Amino acid sequence: MTTTRTFMGMLVEGDINEGDKREEQRPLEDLQPVLQALFDDDGVIEFGWRQYTPYFNDGEPCTFSTSGTWVRTDADADGSGSADLAVDYHPSLGEIPATYNRETRSYDYGAYEGPDEGRYDRAKALAKAIEGGEFLDVLLEAFGDHAKVTVRRDGIQVDFYDHD
Secondary structure (H helix, E strand, C coil), X not given: CEEEEEECCEEEEEECCCCCCCCCCCCHHHHHHHHHHHHCCCCEEEEEEEXXXXXXXXXXXXXXXXXXXXXXXXXXXXXXXXXXXXXXXXXXXEECCEEEECCCCEEEECCCECCCXXXXXXXXXXXXXXXXXXXXXXXXXXXXXXXXXXXXXXXXXXXXXXXX
């Protein structure tokens, strides 16, 4: 699209590709309380997520993002099925069940079901912060691209994430 604009008082003309419009980015200081809330929960053993730039996106721009936030609690201590411990449905965190309403084309949410609503809320806050797009610059700088991040009280492990 041909656009005319100015930059430092000079006229800029031509075909300008607008590129990716990211959410307004927030600093690490805003993410720290969300992470600390899980560190302070003795029942949370570890948590993590994936972050990468896709190699191909059906013709759409390939932009860095985060996904797959998960939490492992003491109820999951044996580590079995840790890939299934996504925050959206997690056997030891519980859930807020939802049903799709065809008339309104939206979801109707029920009441929380599970053992610890506070822990569930903290895990959901983590998922929202990690996957919400506001901390992409902080996460990319800290852990790099194509990464699987695992956070424990004694340190953070970053492994290469292959995401064909």
